[in-house]
Amino acid sequence: MSASSNMNWDRRNVLRAAMGLAAAGGLAACGSNTGRSGGGSGDGLVQYFHAYGEAGVEQALKRYAKAYKDAGVTTQWITGNNYEQKLFAALLTKNAPDVFEFHPQIQLVKSGQVADLTDIIEPVKDDFNQADITSHTVDGKIYGVRMIDDPQFLFYRPSLFKKAGVEVPTTLEELIEAADKLTTSKVKGIFLGNDLTSIDRPLIWSAGADTLTADNKPAFNTDAVADGLKQLRGLFTSGNLLLDAPADSWDPSALIQGLTAIQWCGMWAMPAMQKALGDDIGIFPFPKVGSAGKQSVYNGGWSMFVNAKSKNVEAAKEYVKWLWIDQKKYQEDFATSYGFHIPPRTSLAQSATKLKSGLPAEGVKLFNEFGHFDNIGWTQAMIAAFWDVIANTVRKDGDPKAQLDACEKKVDAELKKLFG
Amino acid sequence: MSTTTTRGVAQPAPAKVSRPRPRRSLRASSTFNFWLFTGPFLIGLIIFVFVPIGWSIWLSFFEARFTVTPSEFVGFDNYQQILTDANFRNSLVTFTVFAAFIVPATWALSLGLALLVNRLRFMRAFFRSVFFLPTAVSYVAAALIWKMSLFNGVRFGLANTVLGWFGVDNIAWLANPDPPWYWLVIVTVRLWLQSGFYMILFIAALQNIPRELYEAASIDGAKPGWQTFRHITLPQLRATSTAVILLLLVAAYQAFDEFFNLLGKATWGQPPLVELYKMALGQNQNYGAGSAGAVVLTLLICVVTLLQGKIMGFGRGEESK
Incomplete structure (x- = not known):
């Protein structure tokens, strides 16, 4: 201290030093929580996953990552119901993940966000379900590796159907009628999710329409879709639809707790449902809407993408190749040990013994017979525009045709930005 | 800021600057102390407030989708888009409705609680703490409790259980916007969270009212209760009330968490910040239009605050009361 007391302090220098220190401190604070391991070696990778509901999935993903020797991989487990928003925002920052799971959407390709x-x-293209390859391909290039296929359909309790004298419905009218017969003072007839957005695409497909045509024009604005929305509005106000359940439809709780007789959910929930309800569980596809429609199953799922703006694109690609292409044991473990998912690799799907009999086998059958895959051109902005249609026509008493027209306008604007 | 100018005059003459000064003078230098204490705050303010505001204004004139470093200048296109967007205009209506509910409700409840607690003869500290505690709870956590346990739509939700005792059917509080029960959920959660804090402000103000006023009133024949409250307590709380209302309005403008967590994928009940979040950070990733909306909103807030200051006399001298 004595030395410094003799120093010739210049106010500007002091200020400069103070500002420099403060700025450095601030920047260090910003940069310290990158979640990267490896102590700045530059090899650390960060991967983003949405929070799977089944116990053990997070641990499994971390276990696989730990087994990878060529780079340290940190897993960020994103909870909440807005994974896509958190992911999109993160992708613009310096702390963006190197590897992330998502659905194939073309804006990620067009904006140069995925490698x-x-x-x-x-080399293994032929071993993949070809629909999964198609849904990830833009101009001949493949942008994501499918990890799991998740068919989604309606689950029901055969014992309750028998008691109410209800047959498995194949049309929307029959479904609405069944919901009415199944509703008691304690149990609601059907649960389609709290905001009904998870049946958006099944409704379109079951009405004989599609999200987009092959040359990327809107194809969802049809009279049959409008009629379907009108019918769903009737169901919404009937008192037979379970609303505001504590857990949403991706979670099997509503059916397990006896709050509903039919529930929209995915194949992932089968083990939990079978454990709780034993054999008293069945599945059927989303019923036909209107006379020209056809029953449908939504073959959703998750894929691995590499952030094209990552500093470690090559290392990230290596990791994705190692885990989701080479390590078949881990892929099978991931697809069948926690929730049930269909492996997109044909060889794995054929050898997965857990999916060969009983309810899972029936799920695979519906997946093959009625399944519709994601269309890479149907982006999050378009999905959200259609969700607004559901909110305004089913939950609110809006005119379906007018709402579909408004949605088509928004989708057109998006398409114009994407395809010119 | 006036400190800097006064101290600037007090600077040593140029001839003295070259001479080595003892460190003591530096420590005593108010200018140095001024920068020492305000510097870190100012740096934070510049980095986290002024730079983003500037950046936002810049972005609002560009086509900025999926990027915050755009290159395509589009002039006022984003402003045109946001001002013709029905969702954005509706969000301003939503905010107005929300403020119309929450500001008077919180004002009345916190004043009521303050009056009750202030009259207590025993366990005053206990009740003061009990009512203040919710202030420490996160909006997200409270919104989830409201959504999943108090106001869920099934028979074992607290609200539906209570209604069930009177033979009323289950109500879907949040899923069904007709009737708009969601306002009850949204307003009660914020009421619970923030009333305790404003209660403390009112208690402090109540304790500052001189006892002599009440004694004099009583001698003049004023009846205790409504009459003294109306003619003594309420006028004496004017300054605090004004501040509380201003703070409540600011808080209502900033409402985001409970709307975002309670209403999810609805098209109604979306306040401006949720709408802008969806536009810029959500599915659309349109930072240009989102920034334009933020600029419009900032201008609106400025205008409203200035008007409010004029009407309520906030910041005017004591004599003008």
Whole structure:
């Protein structure tokens, strides 16, 4: 201290030093929570996953990551119901994940946010479900590796059907009628999710329409879809639809707790349902809407993408190749040990013994017979625009045709921005 | 800021600057102390407030989708888009409705609680703490409790259980916007969270009212209760009430958490911040239009605050009361 007391302090210098220190401190604080391991070696990778509901999934993903020797991989487990928003925001920052799971959506490709993975998939391309390859391909390049296929359908309790004298419905009218017969003072007839958005695409497909045409024009604005929305509005106000359940439809709780007789959910929930309800569980596809429609199953799922703006694109691609292409044991473990999912690799799907009999086998059958896959051109903005249609026509008493027209306008504007 | 200018005059003459000064003078230098204490705050303010505001204004003139470093200048297109967007205009209506509910309700409840607690003869500290505690709870956590346990739509939700005793059917509080029960959920959660804090402000103000006023009133024949409250307590709380209302309005403008967590994928009950979040950070990733909306909103807030200051006399001298 004595030395410094003799120093010739200049106010500007002091200020400069103070500001420099403060700025450095601030920046260090910003940068310290990158979640990267490896102490700045530059090899650390960060991967984003949405929070799977089944016990053990997070631990499994961390276990696989730990087994990878070429780079330290940190897993960020994103909870909440807005994974896509958190992911999109993160992708613009310096703390963006190197590897992330999502659904194939073309705006990620057009905006240069995902890396071309053709070279790692090409050698095993034929072993993949070809629909999964198509849904990840833009101009001949493949942008994501499918990890799991998740067919979604309606689950029901056969014992309650028998008691109410109800047959498995194949049309929307029959479904609404069944919900009415199944509703008692304690049990609601059907649960389609708290905001009904998870049946958005099944409704379109079951009405014989599609999200987009093959040359990327809106194809959802049809009279049959409008009629379907009108019928759903009737169901919404009938008192037979379970609303505001504590857990949403992706979670099997509503059916397990006896709050509803029919529930929209995915194949992932089968083990939990079977454990709680034993054999008293059945599945059927989303029923036909209107005379020209056809029953449908939504073959959702999750895929791995590499952030094209990551500093470690090559390392990230290596990791994705190692885990989701080479490590078949882990892929099978991930698809069948926690929730049930269909492996997109044909060889794995054929050898997965847990999916060969009983209810899971029936799920696979519906997946093959009625399944519709994601269309890479149907982006989050378009999905959200259609969710607004559901909110305004089913939960509110809006005119379906007018709402569909408004939605088509928004979708057109998006398409114009994406495809010119 | 006036400190800097006064101290600037007090600077040593140029001839003296070259001479080595003892460190003592530096420590005593008010200018140095001024920067020492305000510097870190100012740096934070510049980095986290002024730079983003500037950046936002810049972005609002560009086509900025999926990027915050755009290159395509589009002039006022984003402003045109946001001002013709029905969702954005509706969000301003939503905010007005929300403020119309929450500001008077919180004002009345916190004043009522303050009056009750202030009259207590025993366990005053206990009740003061009990009512204040919810202030420490996060809005997100409270919103989830309201959504999943108090106001869920099934028979074992607290609200539906109570209604069930009177033979009323289960109500879907949040899923069904007709009738708009969701306002009850949204207003009660905020009421619970913030009333305790404003109660403390009112208690402090109540304790500052001179006892002599009440004694004099009583001698003049004023009846205790409504009459003294109306003619003594309430006028004496004017300054605090004004501040509380201003703070409540600011808080209502900033409402986000409970709307976002309670209403999810609805098209109604979306206040401006939720709407802008969806536009810029959500599915649309349109930072240009989102920033334009933020600029419009900032201008609106400025205008409203200035008007409010004029009407309520906030910041005017004591004599003008």
